[in-house]
Amino acid sequence: MVEARTLSGFRDRLPRETLIKHDIIEKVVRVFRSFGFAPIETPHLEYADILVKQGSEEIQKELYRFRDHGDRDVALRFDQTIPLARFISQHRSDITLPFKRYAIGNVFRGERAQKGRYREFTQCDFDFIGSDSIGSDAEIVQVIKESLYALLIKDFTILLNNRKIINGFASYLGLGDKIEDILRVVDKIEKIGIDRVKEELSLLEIESGKIEKIIEFVSQKGIGAEFFKSIECYKDFSEESKQGIEELEFLCEILSSLEIDKRHYKIDFSIARGLGYYTGIVYETLLDKQKDIGSICSGGRYDNLTQNFSKEKTSGVGASIGIDRLIAALEDDIEQKETPAIVLIIVLQKEFIKECYRVGEKLRSFGINTEVFPEALKAKKQFAYANKKGHCYTMPVGESEIKNGIFTIKNMKNGEQQEVSSIEDIAKIIKK
Amino acid sequence: MVEARTLSGFRDRLPRETLIKHDIIEKVVRVFRSFGFAPIETPHLEYADILVKQGSEEIQKELYRFRDHGDRDVALRFDQTIPLARFISQHRSDITLPFKRYAIGNVFRGERAQKGRYREFTQCDFDFIGSDSIGSDAEIVQVIKESLYALLIKDFTILLNNRKIINGFASYLGLGDKIEDILRVVDKIEKIGIDRVKEELSLLEIESGKIEKIIEFVSQKGIGAEFFKSIECYKDFSEESKQGIEELEFLCEILSSLEIDKRHYKIDFSIARGLGYYTGIVYETLLDKQKDIGSICSGGRYDNLTQNFSKEKTSGVGASIGIDRLIAALEDDIEQKETPAIVLIIVLQKEFIKECYRVGEKLRSFGINTEVFPEALKAKKQFAYANKKGHCYTMPVGESEIKNGIFTIKNMKNGEQQEVSSIEDIAKIIKK
Numbered sequence: 001m002v003e004a005r006t007l008s009g010f011r012d013r014l015p016r017e018t019l020i021k022h023d024i025i026e027k028v029v030r031v032f033r034s035f036g037f038a039p040i041e042t043p044h045l046e047y048a049d050i051l052v053k054q055g056s057e058e059i060q061k062e063l064y065r066f067r068d069h070g071d072r073d074v075a076l077r078f079d080q081t082i083p084l085a086r087f088i089s090q091h092r093s094d095i096t097l098p099f100k101r102y103a104i105g106n107v108f109r110g111e112r113a114q115k116g117r118y119r120e121f122t123q124c125d126f127d128f129i130g131s132d133s134i135g136s137d138a139e140i141v142q143v144i145k146e147s148l149y150a151l152l153i154k155d156f157t158i159l160l161n162n163r164k165i166i167n168g169f170a171s172y173l174g175l176g177d178k179i180e181d182i183l184r185v186v187d188k189i190e191k192i193g194i195d196r197v198k199e200e201l202s203l204l205e206i207e208s209g210k211i212e213k214i215i216e217f218v219s220q221k222g223i224g225a226e227f228f229k230s231i232e233c234y235k236d237f238s239e240e241s242k243q244g245i246e247e248l249e250f251l252c253e254i255l256s257s258l259e260i261d262k263r264h265y266k267i268d269f270s271i272a273r274g275l276g277y278y279t280g281i282v283y284e285t286l287l288d289k290q291k292d293i294g295s296i297c298s299g300g301r302y303d304n305l306t307q308n309f310s311k312e313k314t315s316g317v318g319a320s321i322g323i324d325r326l327i328a329a330l331e332d333d334i335e336q337k338e339t340p341a342i343v344l345i346i347v348l349q350k351e352f353i354k355e356c357y358r359v360g361e362k363l364r365s366f367g368i369n370t371e372v373f374p375e376a377l378k379a380k381k382q383f384a385y386a387n388k389k390g391h392c393y394t395m396p397v398g399e400s401e402i403k404n405g406i407f408t409i410k411n412m413k414n415g416e417q418q419e420v421s422s423i424e425d426i427a428k429i430i431k432k
Numbered sequence: 433m434v435e436a437r438t439l440s441g442f443r444d445r446l447p448r449e450t451l452i453k454h455d456i457i458e459k460v461v462r463v464f465r466s467f468g469f470a471p472i473e474t475p476h477l478e479y480a481d482i483l484v485k486q487g488s489e490e491i492q493k494e495l496y497r498f499r500d501h502g503d504r505d506v507a508l509r510f511d512q513t514i515p516l517a518r519f520i521s522q523h524r525s526d527i528t529l530p531f532k533r534y535a536i537g538n539v540f541r542g543e544r545a546q547k548g549r550y551r552e553f554t555q556c557d558f559d560f561i562g563s564d565s566i567g568s569d570a571e572i573v574q575v576i577k578e579s580l581y582a583l584l585i586k587d588f589t590i591l592l593n594n595r596k597i598i599n600g601f602a603s604y605l606g607l608g609d610k611i612e613d614i615l616r617v618v619d620k621i622e623k624i625g626i627d628r629v630k631e632e633l634s635l636l637e638i639e640s641g642k643i644e645k646i647i648e649f650v651s652q653k654g655i656g657a658e659f660f661k662s663i664e665c666y667k668d669f670s671e672e673s674k675q676g677i678e679e680l681e682f683l684c685e686i687l688s689s690l691e692i693d694k695r696h697y698k699i700d701f702s703i704a705r706g707l708g709y710y711t712g713i714v715y716e717t718l719l720d721k722q723k724d725i726g727s728i729c730s731g732g733r734y735d736n737l738t739q740n741f742s743k744e745k746t747s748g749v750g751a752s753i754g755i756d757r758l759i760a761a762l763e764d765d766i767e768q769k770e771t772p773a774i775v776l777i778i779v780l781q782k783e784f785i786k787e788c789y790r791v792g793e794k795l796r797s798f799g800i801n802t803e804v805f806p807e808a809l810k811a812k813k814q815f816a817y818a819n820k821k822g823h824c825y826t827m828p829v830g831e832s833e834i835k836n837g838i839f840t841i842k843n844m845k846n847g848e849q850q851e852v853s854s855i856e857d858i859a860k861i862i863k864k
Contacts, residue, residue, distance in 0.1 A: 002481050004521035004741040007506060010477060012519050014526060015470035015533065022471055034796050036773030036803030038447035039454055043552050044476060044538060045442060045496070045508075049434050064477070066498030069542045074439060076477075087444050089436035094446060096770075096820045098806055101447065106476060110501045120475050133806040135785050142793070257786040258793055309436040338528070341468030353567050354689040361574070361690055364466050371468030374530055374565040388528045 009111070009119030015338045017327065021122075023334075024326055025104055027150040028124060032102040035143055037126050040101045042083040044108075048075040050086050062109040076108040080125045081277075081305075081318070088129060089309035097130030097314075104323075118324075127318030129305065134247055136317050137281045137301060138254040144285055144297045145260055147321065151330065155288040156296075158264060161271040162248050162281045163300070165234060168241030169217055173210050182206075183272040186218050190270070218270040223252065223262055231267075247281060279303040283319055287329055296325045337390035341371035342430060343409075344391040346383065348398025350376040356397045359407075359423060366427035386412055393430060441543070441551030447770045449759065453554075455766075456758055457536055459582040460556060464534040467575055469558050472533045474515040476540075480507040482518050494541040508540040512557045513709075513737075513750070520561060521741035529562030529746075536755075550756075559750030561737065566679055568749050569713045569733060570686040576717055576729045577692055579753065583762065587720040588728075590696060593703040594680050594713045595732070597666060600673030601649055605642050614638075615704040618650050622702070650702040655684065655694055663699075679713060711735040715751055719761055728757045769822035773803035774862060775841075776823040778815065780830025782808040788829045791839075791855060798859035818844055825862060 006012060013021065029039075048065050052075070065075040077083050080103045088099070104124045111117055126143060128136045141158055148156050170179045185200045192200075194215060201211045220231055228249055235242040248267055255265060273282040280301030287293060299319025306314040343363060347356045353376065360372040371391070373382045379396060386394045395409045409426055410417045420426045438444060445453065461471075480497050484507070497507040509515050512535050520531070536556045543549055558575060560568040573590055580588050602611045617632045624632075626647060633643045652663055660681055667674040680699055687697060705714040712733030719725060731751025738746040775795060779788045785808065792804040803823070805814045811828060818826045827841045841858055842849045852858045 001742075002740050004482070004518045004738075005479065006475060006518075006522070007477060007479060007500075007504065008502070010475040012475070012523065013473040014523060015472055018471040018473055021473075033772035034801045036771050036776075036801065038771050039450040040447055041445040041450055041453075043438060043442040043444070045439060045540070045552065047437065047439060050436070062501075064498075064500065066496075068439075068496065069494075070440070072439065086436045086438075090438070091444065091446060096817060100771075100803070108477070120477065128806070131806040133785075135789060135804070136806045138789065139804070139806075142789075146796075254786050254789060258789055306436075308434050310433075339468050339470050339532075340465035344468075353565075354686050357567060357570065357574075357686060357690055364578075369466045369468065371532070372567070372571070374560070374563040374568045374571075385528060 007119070009113040009117075011118060016336055019337060019340065020327055020331065020334055021323060024151060024323060024330070025124065028147045028321055029102070029104070031143060031146045031150050032126050034146070035100070035139060037100040037102045037128075037143075040084075040087065040103055041105070042077070042080070042087055042103070044076055044106065045074050046077055046083060046086070048073040051075050051077060051082055059109070062111055064108045064110060078107050078109050080105060080107065080123050080320075081127075084125070084127060084129075085305045085314075086309055088314055089306045089312075092310070092312070098136075099129040100127070101129070102126040116328075122323045124321040124323050125318060126320075127316055129314060129316035129318075131317075132315055134250045134281075135254060137247075137251055138258070140283065140299060140317055140319050141251070141255055141265060142258065142260070144283070144319065144321075145264055147297070148285075151326065153287065153329070156264060157266055157286050157288060158297075159266055159268040159271045159284045159286065160248060160251065160281060161267065161269055162244035163272075163278050164244030164247070164280060165241045165269065166217075166244075166272065168238035168244060169234060171240070172237035173213060175206060175210065178204055178206065182214065186214070186270060187272040189218060220269040221266060223266045227267065228252075231269075244280075251281060273298060273300050277302045277305070280317070290329050293325050293329055295322070296329065297321045335390075339371065339389040339391060341369045341389075341391055343368055343370045343393045343395055344382070344386040344389075345370060345372045346379055346386075346394055346396040347373050347376045348379060348396050348401075352398050352402055355402045359395075359397050362423045363427060366424060366431075368427050368430050395426070439551070441545040441549075443550060448768055451769060451772065452759055452763065452766055453755060456583060456755060456762070457556065460579045460753055461534070461536070463575060463578045463582050464558050466578070467532070467571060469532040469534045469560075469575075472516075472519065472535055473537070474509070474512070474519055474535070476508055476538065477506050478509055478515060478518070480505040483507050483509060483514055491541070494543055496540045496542060509537075510539050510541050512537060512539060512555050512752075513559075516557070516559060516561075517737045517746075518741055520746055521738045521744075524742070524744070530568070531561040532559070533561070534558040548760075554755045556753040556755050557750060558752075559748055561746060561748035561750075563749075564747055566682045566713075567686060569679075569683050570690070572715065572731060572749055572751050573683070573687060573697060574690065574692070576715070576751065576753075577696055579729070580717075583758065585719065585761070588696060589698055589718050589720060590729075591698055591700040591703045591716045591718065592680060592683065592713060593699065593701055594676035595704075595710050596676030596679070596712060597673045597701065598649075598676075598704065600670030600676060601666060603672070604669035605645060607638060607642065610636055610638065614646065618646070618702060619704040621650060652701040653698060655698045659699065660684075663701075676712075683713060705730060705732050709734045709737070712749070722761050725757050725761055727754070728761065729753045767822075771803065771821040771823060773801045773821075773823055775800055775802045775825045775827055776814070776818040776821075777802060777804045778811055778818075778826055778828040779805050779808045780811060780828050780833075784830050784834055787834045791827075791829050794855045795859060798856065798863075800859050800862055827858070 063075050068074045106120050107123050108120050170176050181204050189197050271284050278300035282300035284295040285297040301317040303315050304313050345356050345360050356372050360370045363370040393409050401407050406421050495507045500506045538552050539555050540552050613636050621629050703716050710732035714732035716727040717729040733749040735747050736745050777788050777792050788804050792802045795802040825841050833839050838853050
């Protein structure tokens with residue numbers, strides 16, 4: 001006998017949670033597709049050298065890496081972006097740019113196990129490859145907005161920044177060589193606060209005058225003509241900063257023309273997105289009432305996605321929706337059910353089980369998800385089953401129902417019962 | 433520079449194929465749900481001892497097994513049935529029986545690479561746990577039928593058998609101890625033919641008289657009252673055979689009462705399903721016009737799914753849809769597209785790109801999947817892009833369209849163009 005258990009940091013999803021997860025995915029996929037993003041799939045397992053070159057040292061430690069049967073050095077993917085870069089390079093002759101793809105799949109990171117952090121988790125990425133147009137960046141914002149609206153989430157803010165502004169500003173301060181470290185520290189400002197950021201910056205041997213300027217820089221937040229006027233000064237520091245601000249201006253122009261509610265997006269110079277490959281506009285999305293959950297959709301523009309695999313330059317922009325964070329955010333508002341069935345047919349006599357199956361078939365033909373209890377257990381037990389699983393209606397079927405053609409359906413939420421003389425009418429009541 | 437490549441036996445799915453795959457999954461999921469099957473998810477990675485005990489020796493050789501960071505002996509799942517058994521045992525107190533679940537996920541087998549066989553592939557399983565009722569077996573047949581109908585497949589036959597009949601018959605012949613080997617050989621009858629089956633049976637040291645009887649037995653196929661009369665004799669051989677035939681009779685009674693077309697199911701005593709855990713009725717499904725593809729949905733009843741993990745007995749019945757075989761079967765009939773977008777908006781002037789995005793937004797609000805080309809490239813190039821990707825309509829938008837409010841949409845299949853004066857009317861034309 002083996003003990004039934006999952007690995008530390010891994011977990012099962014039971015029907016209740018999986019139904020919520022799949023519902024979220026279905027809705028965001030509908031949005032992705034409405035913009036012309038197409039699905040692709042890549043393997044969970046890759047040659048290790050595909051994955052590790054671009055990954056940080058930390059990622060290397062966390063990699064599930066081993067030798068396969070053919071003594072190949074292989075590893076489980078830890079994100080879907082490097083596999084996308086590999087995919088684009090490998091199939092370059094089969095795909096047409098611009099290439100818009102989404103991918104929903106699991107990735108693996110052997111992080112230290114901690115609450116709410118898993119070693120296998122689902123990523124939901126969408127990327128727009130092969131276009132330099134700021135229109136594509138605007139579309140990413142549109143997709144985020146429409147996805148959240150589809151999930152009935154209306155209180156959120158998409159925070160925008162541009163790595164070019166940061167880079168330009170750092171060069172101006174003569175700190176261009178420390179930019180990666182500065183970004184890493186600044187990225188933590190929400191978590192650790194301004195004072196600790198100052199401390200950490202001074203550990204990088206940055207003089208205090210410059211630290212003050214960095215802090216002033218990362219404190220810039222706002223939207224609208226006035227805000228853009230107030231950050232006009234940063235354009236003077238370098239050509240790169242100027243270009244970065246102008247790109248944000250044009251992005252906001254497009255968003256404004258699309259009549260996206262202004263409370264949904266805001267420039268925030270503290271948004272850095274630690275990852276090395278971003279080079280342009282970057283995004284984070286916070287739920288206004290649940291900021292502690294963290295960003296539920298982040299991403300940005302990259303200049304050269306495929307640099308490890310090909311000499312051809314491939315730029316693009318993409319983002320990733322945090323499915324698990326969304327589940328956490330929505331869980332309390334969503335009806336808790338363990339079944340996708342609406343109706344449970346209660347089997348009253350064993351001799352009439354065939355008729356029960358027929359009634360179930362008929363209800364299904366009217367588009368009603370219907371489960372037939374598989375045995376003629378005591379009715380009480382079958383009702384209890386429906387209560388536990390979350391069926392909205394129950395409908396006992398036995399000799400008298402079949403002979404008289406009159407069925408009783410019970411609303412399991414309010415206990416109301418109704419006598420109905422045709423299956424079609426039952427379907428109508430349920431669909432109301 | 434690293435060469436962009438996938439591991440041998442692994443592959444990417446490009447948009448064209450992924451769109452077909454996801455379309456198939458969406459349709460079968462709708463059917464699963466209509467019967468009350470709920471989704472669950474289990475990890476791709478498990479403790480190796482969870483997976484290998486029940487697996488055959490062959491599976492052990494094919495297992496992707498390694499030591500993780502914590503020196504745990506882990507492996508990638510090679511099916512979804514053993515993880516289901518582990519799941520049921522582990523969450524026994526959180527789930528209510530009967531438990532109907534589906535699971536669509538990838539599994540890994542380090543088989544020798546060969547055409548059409550992959551080391552990572554998708555399984556689409558549905559199981560009905562905790563019910564001994566033949567009604568549940570009937571429901572599996574119903575689900576197979578409805579799934580194929582949902583995919584517009586109408587020429588198929590579900591082959592039915594019962595392991596009890598085979599077991600009883602083997603005992604009667606005094607070959608009960610060789611039953612596993614006999615099943616393994618008989619299972620290959622379609623592939624290798626009767627003569628080679630005879631040969632292989634004689635290698636098992638079965639005398640020729642008994643071999644003849646086995647061949648006669650496995651040649652029984654048919655449906656309806658007459659057929660059941662013709663196999664009546666097998667009831668006399670053993671109590672187990674008798675029970676097995678009676679179960680099939682009752683199953684067919686339910687299917688007949690459900691008015692499932694009789695050409696869709698047939699008893700076939702040669703169907704054995706090699707896998708060790710089946711103990712009752714077993715299924716295979718062949719496409720009448722593409723039998724060479726093999727069974728596209730197989731399964732059966734098992735008496736004790738969780739025997740390796742728990743003393744509690746858990747019976748059930750389940751089947752698995754072969755997604756890749758279905759893709760192969762359907763590929764030629766399905767429109768080949770690389771995008772889920774219906775319309776491509778052709779951007780005529782850079783200065784009007786904001787307006788193009790607005791038109792796209794408007795079309796989407798009418799439920800039309802719309803892609804906006806991200807740059808004002810030459811119109812010819814944008815048309816070529818639509819041709820390549822498979823957009824059904826193109827719609828050039830520039831200064832004159834915006835100023836006059838008159839748009840031209842082009843049907844990309846027949847080349848027809850139409851002038852339309854409102855976005856709403858365009859949506860109507862497309863939806864027609």
